[in-house]
Amino acid sequence: MTRDRLTNIISSVYAVLIFGFIFLPVIVLVLFSFQDGRLPVPPFNGFSLQWYEAVFADRKLMSALLHSFLVATLSSFLACLLGFLAAYALARFKLPGSAWQRGLLIAPMTVSYLIIALGLLTVLNVLGIGLSLWTVSIGHVVINLPLCFAIIYSSMGDHHINIERAARDLGASDIKVMALVTAPMLLPSLLASFFLSMTFSWDEFIIAFLLSRFDVTLPVEIWSLLRSGLNPKTNAIGSLVFLVSATLLVVLELFLFGRTKKS
Amino acid sequence: MTAPVSIENATKTFGSFTALDAVSLDINAGEFIVLLGPSGCGKTTLLSILGGFLSPTTGRIAIGGKEMTNVPPAKRPTTTMFQDYALFPHMKLKDNVGFGLRMRGVAKAEREERAKGFLDLVGLKSSADKKPHELSGGQRQRVALARALAVDPDVLLLDEPLGALDLKLRRQMQDELKAIQKRVGTTFVHVTHDQEEAMAIADRIVVMNQGKIEDVGPPSEIYMRPRSLFAAGFMGEVNFIPGTISDVNSSQAIVETRLGKVALPKTCFTAAMPSVGQTTTLCIRPEHFRRAGEGDGAVTALGHAAVASSAFFGTHYRCHLRPASAPETSIVAHMPQSAAVMEGQAVTIAVNVGDIVALPSKQA
Amino acid sequence: MAAYSLEDAERRKAWGFVAPALVWTIVFFVAPFLFMVAMSLWAQQGGSIVHVWNFGNYIAFFEKDALFRGLTNSLEITAIVTVLSILLAYPLAWIIAEQVPQKYQRTALILAILPFWTSYVVRSYSWLLVLSRNGVINQTLMNMGVISEPLELASNRTATVIGFVHFFVMLLTLTIYANLVQLSPNYRRAAADLGANAFQTFWHVILPLTMPGIMTGAFLTFVLCIGDYVTPQILGGNNELVLPQIIMLQLGRRADFPMAAALSIILMLAVTAAYIACARWLKIERA
Numbered sequence: 028m029t030r031d032r033l034t035n036i037i038s039s040v041y042a043v044l045i046f047g048f049i050f051l052p053v054i055v056l057v058l059f060s061f062q063d064g065r066l067p068v069p070p071f072n073g074f075s076l077q078w079y080e081a082v083f084a085d086r087k088l089m090s091a092l093l094h095s096f097l098v099a100t101l102s103s104f105l106a107c108l109l110g111f112l113a114a115y116a117l118a119r120f121k122l123p124g125s126a127w128q129r130g131l132l133i134a135p136m137t138v139s140y141l142i143i144a145l146g147l148l149t150v151l152n153v154l155g156i157g158l159s160l161w162t163v164s165i166g167h168v169v170i171n172l173p174l175c176f177a178i179i180y181s182s183m184g185d186h187h188i189n190i191e192r193a194a195r196d197l198g199a200s201d202i203k204v205m206a207l208v209t210a211p212m213l214l215p216s217l218l219a220s221f222f223l224s225m226t227f228s229w230d231e232f233i234i235a236f237l238l239s240r241f242d243v244t245l246p247v248e249i250w251s252l253l254r255s256g257l258n259p260k261t262n263a264i265g266s267l268v269f270l271v272s273a274t275l276l277v278v279l280e281l282f283l284f285g286r287t288k289k290s
Numbered sequence: 291m292t293a294p295v296s297i298e299n300a301t302k303t304f305g306s307f308t309a310l311d312a313v314s315l316d317i318n319a320g321e322f323i324v325l326l327g328p329s330g331c332g333k334t335t336l337l338s339i340l341g342g343f344l345s346p347t348t349g350r351i352a353i354g355g356k357e358m359t360n361v362p363p364a365k366r367p368t369t370t371m372f373q374d375y376a377l378f379p380h381m382k383l384k385d386n387v388g389f390g391l392r393m394r395g396v397a398k399a400e401r402e403e404r405a406k407g408f409l410d411l412v413g414l415k416s417s418a419d420k421k422p423h424e425l426s427g428g429q430r431q432r433v434a435l436a437r438a439l440a441v442d443p444d445v446l447l448l449d450e451p452l453g454a455l456d457l458k459l460r461r462q463m464q465d466e467l468k469a470i471q472k473r474v475g476t477t478f479v480h481v482t483h484d485q486e487e488a489m490a491i492a493d494r495i496v497v498m499n500q501g502k503i504e505d506v507g508p509p510s511e512i513y514m515r516p517r518s519l520f521a522a523g524f525m526g527e528v529n530f531i532p533g534t535i536s537d538v539n540s541s542q543a544i545v546e547t548r549l550g551k552v553a554l555p556k557t558c559f560t561a562a563m564p565s566v567g568q569t570t571t572l573c574i575r576p577e578h579f580r581r582a583g584e585g586d587g588a589v590t591a592l593g594h595a596a597v598a599s600s601a602f603f604g605t606h607y608r609c610h611l612r613p614a615s616a617p618e619t620s621i622v623a624h625m626p627q628s629a630a631v632m633e634g635q636a637v638t639i640a641v642n643v644g645d646i647v648a649l650p651s652k653q654a
Numbered sequence: 655m656a657a658y659s660l661e662d663a664e665r666r667k668a669w670g671f672v673a674p675a676l677v678w679t680i681v682f683f684v685a686p687f688l689f690m691v692a693m694s695l696w697a698q699q700g701g702s703i704v705h706v707w708n709f710g711n712y713i714a715f716f717e718k719d720a721l722f723r724g725l726t727n728s729l730e731i732t733a734i735v736t737v738l739s740i741l742l743a744y745p746l747a748w749i750i751a752e753q754v755p756q757k758y759q760r761t762a763l764i765l766a767i768l769p770f771w772t773s774y775v776v777r778s779y780s781w782l783l784v785l786s787r788n789g790v791i792n793q794t795l796m797n798m799g800v801i802s803e804p805l806e807l808a809s810n811r812t813a814t815v816i817g818f819v820h821f822f823v824m825l826l827t828l829t830i831y832a833n834l835v836q837l838s839p840n841y842r843r844a845a846a847d848l849g850a851n852a853f854q855t856f857w858h859v860i861l862p863l864t865m866p867g868i869m870t871g872a873f874l875t876f877v878l879c880i881g882d883y884v885t886p887q888i889l890g891g892n893n894e895l896v897l898p899q900i901i902m903l904q905l906g907r908r909a910d911f912p913m914a915a916a917l918s919i920i921l922m923l924a925v926t927a928a929y930i931a932c933a934r935w936l937k938i939e940r941a
Contacts, residue, residue: 030852034753035753038745038749038753041745041746041749042746042749042753045742045745045746045823046765046766048820048823049766049769049820049823049824050768050769051784051790052769052772052777052780052781052783052784052820053768053769053772053777053780055780055783055784055790056772056776056779056780056783059783066788067783068783068786068788068789068790068793069790069793069794069797070793109674109675109678110675112671112672112674112675113671113672113674113675113676115671116668116669116670116671116672117668117672119668120664120665120667120668121665122665122668122669122672128672128676131676131679131680131684132675132676132679134679134683135679135683137877137925137929138683138687138922138925139877139878139880139881139898139921139922139925140881141881141883141898141901141918141921142687142690142881142918142921142922143683143686145690145901145905145914145915145918146683146686146687146689146690147682147686148905149686149689149690149693149911149915150685150686150689152911153689165682166682168678168682169678169679169682169683172675172678172679176675201667226771230773230774232774232775232883232884233883233884237905245773246773246774246775249773249775249776249779250775253775253779253888257782257783257786257788261776261779262783264776265772265773265776265779265780268772268773268776269771269772269773269776272771272772273768273771276764276768276771277764280760280764341847342847343843362846363843363846363847364846364847364848364849364850364851368847369847369848370843370844370847372840372843372844373840374838374840376838376840376841376843376844378841378844378845378858378859378863379863380862380863380865389845389848389850389858390848390849392858393848393849393850393854394849437844437848441848441849
């Protein structure tokens with residue numbers, strides 16, 4: 028009894044300390060985004076929405092936001108599509124050297140983003156191809172494709188094969204089988220890999236930084252904001268991004284992951 | 291070593307659900323007792339209570355005469371063989387088996403010696419340095435047994451250990467479990483839902499249903515002389531024939547059934563003594579039916595019947611009979627291999643009254 | 655024998671499905687990587703690249719102290735961060751898996767990793783708000799009268815480590831928790847049944863069985879930490895640069911692609927060494 032009580036007390040103290048450590052920067056970030064003053068540090072002068080107004084008024088920031096969204100959506104969609112097709116091929120058919128193929132497709136996950144970015148940059152430089160959001164998207168597909176492939180591949184169990192065979196038996200063409208039978212069965216992992224890719228792409232810095240020029244994504248724009256030192260405007264955009272992502276996560280958790288857990 | 295187990299009025303409730311209802315049982319030291327019943331009957335709950343993983347809501351448990359109701363598993367003289375074996379995957383077999391000894395502070399050299407001894411008992415001495423994932427299901431189960439026995443418990447608890455094995459392996463393991471138990475003399479409490487398994491290995495069977503004990507006894511007694519309708523039905527195929535007691539004298543009772551009048555010796559009434567006017571259910575096993583004129587001993591004719599269908603089972607014909615006096619009833623009977631039974635055939639059936647068991651009918 | 659069979663048609667279809675992904679990976683990952691290897695063996699002179707094969711860049715790495723120290727700084731920081739993060743994350747994962755009631759565990763876990771969803775750049779910046787000379791910690795301590803001069807908490811290695819640990823504690827909590835939670839409860843019961851107390855059960859059974867979760871997290875931590883540019887750049891100051899920062903410097907003013915490429919290859923080798931060590935360890939554990 029006493030030992031249980033002691034464990035509970037120590038656990039609670041530790042949990043409070045660690046959660047405090049984990050949330051400290053976030054709390055400081057959000058709190059001082061409402062700072063009525065020039066510096067996002069104590070003392071907290073008062074509650075003001077001026078910095079949020081400044082964020083929405085900042086055209087470069089807003090267009091960076093849009094760019095991030097476009098790049099994330101496009102690259103995630105492409106990564107999921109390519110990953111799905113590859114997973115389908117390798118899980119359902121016997122191809123020679125499939126172990127090598129799987130290894131190749133997963134390889135980019137083990138390489139630092141910096142190196143992937145540098146590789147692409149070098150090649151683009153030599154070929155004289157200009158940097159743009161397209162080149163950023165290409166880079167993001169490279170980092171997200173392995174993830175999508177791995178998630179979808181590992182969820183293609185053998186028990187699905189007979190369902191697909193039944194569909195084919197009843198006259199469905201390959202495309203129809205894939206679109207009407209396989210994809211819906213794999214919906215949870217398709218959505219999971221899409222969501223994860225969006226998250227990674229949305230927040231990704233180094234590839235976006237090195238492979239873009241005039242049109243940039245949000246992390247890159249925030250980086251330039253940092254040049255002006257501690258600025259509540261940075262707090263504001265950071266808090267916005269955080270609140271939107273966190274809300275999205277909660278919503279998804281309640282409706283998507285929560286439901287799959289029940290089934 | 292070994293010890294007797296005493297369960298007094300154990301009840302276990304989970305919220306509004308009663309898993310065990312005032313169960314009392316005395317297990318003798320060195321006995322191989324089997325808790326038998328369908329899922330949800332409370333057998334696993336009872337086993338968990340014996341092992342110390344659950345506490346009874348009310349009631350007492352004593353092992354070897356000592357009060358054990360709320361003693362944690364580590365301090366009880368019991369060990370459990372889990373359904374999924376729960377072998378520590380990161381340890382070699384000898385370390386798995388020696389784990390309990392290590393917890394008791396036994397030195398390494400002696401520990402390994404004794405562990406190998408127990409692995410030898412289950413026939414796996416040469417695999418002492420292997421890891422669990424290198425073994426088959428049947429082998430893993432033997433290691434789990436060795437590990438449980440290595441700490442010399444008074445009572446070994448087995449939680450449906452043979453469920454994951456195929457038929458042939460299961461029969462083999464049943465024999466081995468029985469042999470090992472005789473060798474070490476420990477009290478074994480074995481949980482299963484398979485009545486054939488129970489009959490193969492038990493010294494006594496405890497039939498359970500919905501948290502209560504339906505019947506206790508050696509396999510032959512429970513099969514031939516069940517004391518509840520549930521036990522009768524669970525132990526094997528049985529025909530339930532309702533009737534009413536019309537007359538009782540010093541040695542017999544007359545029961546009127548749709549198949550005719552039957553004079554039953556009082557020994558047929560296993561649960562309660564007969565009284566006039568009582569409704570009773572006659573339990574007759576398929577293999578107890580005889581064709582009139584055949585068989586040995588005193589048989590009572592039960593009238594004519596037509597063979598509605600039959601299937602050849604190798605050792606016998608399993609037939610559905612439609613009695614002439616009660617055509618809406620169907621009786622399952624086993625006819626001998628040589629009978630050459632055909633559908634539509636008319637037979638006269640009879641039964642040796644000594645084989646009949648009469649039990650009080652369930653209240654509707 | 656028929657030259658064309660059902661299997662052939664199937665196989666051709668399969669190649670068609672897997673080809674796009676393979677082609678993408680080869681064109682946009684493998685080829686640039688190989689090109690970078692080639693680039694690392696060239697040299698940059700006077701603004702243009704000289705296509706003469708030589709190991710000059712690699713030699714310079716071993717000779718120039720500033721360059722070599724980049725790698726050692728990276729390795730030291732990464733090692734400290736990995737160990738600290740494991741030590742801090744394991745108890746948290748354990749608490750969520752063991753002490754928190756089942757139905758709140760998901761919520762607790764999500765709370766523990768929620769700050770993941772601040773932008774990575776913004777997260778490091780937030781630590782600047784906390785650690786800098788006029789930041790939250792210094793102001794609070796000065797207001798309480800504990801110190802009279804602000805502490806130099808930012809723009810040094812400590813700040814970088816704090817920034818990293820903050821991120822990787824969350825990651826490791828996730829991987830260790832996932833491992834803990836899928837352990838069969840019968841392991842614990844069996845250990846208790848055989849006489850082990852709570853500590854013995856943890857030390858002999860639970861901890862070894864959660865090694866995969868720890869090692870996965872540790873490996874991810876190593877790879878992500880050693881290749882990160884953002885956190886050291888924001889929090890690390892100008893004195894002890896890590897390898898990614900030095901790589902970026904080569905790109906910046908001097909546009910020395912060959913050197914940048916060479917340093918990247920070296921970084922990659924460090925990661926590969928870690929990967930091999932990890933795979934070896936896993937094989938040893940398996941066998």
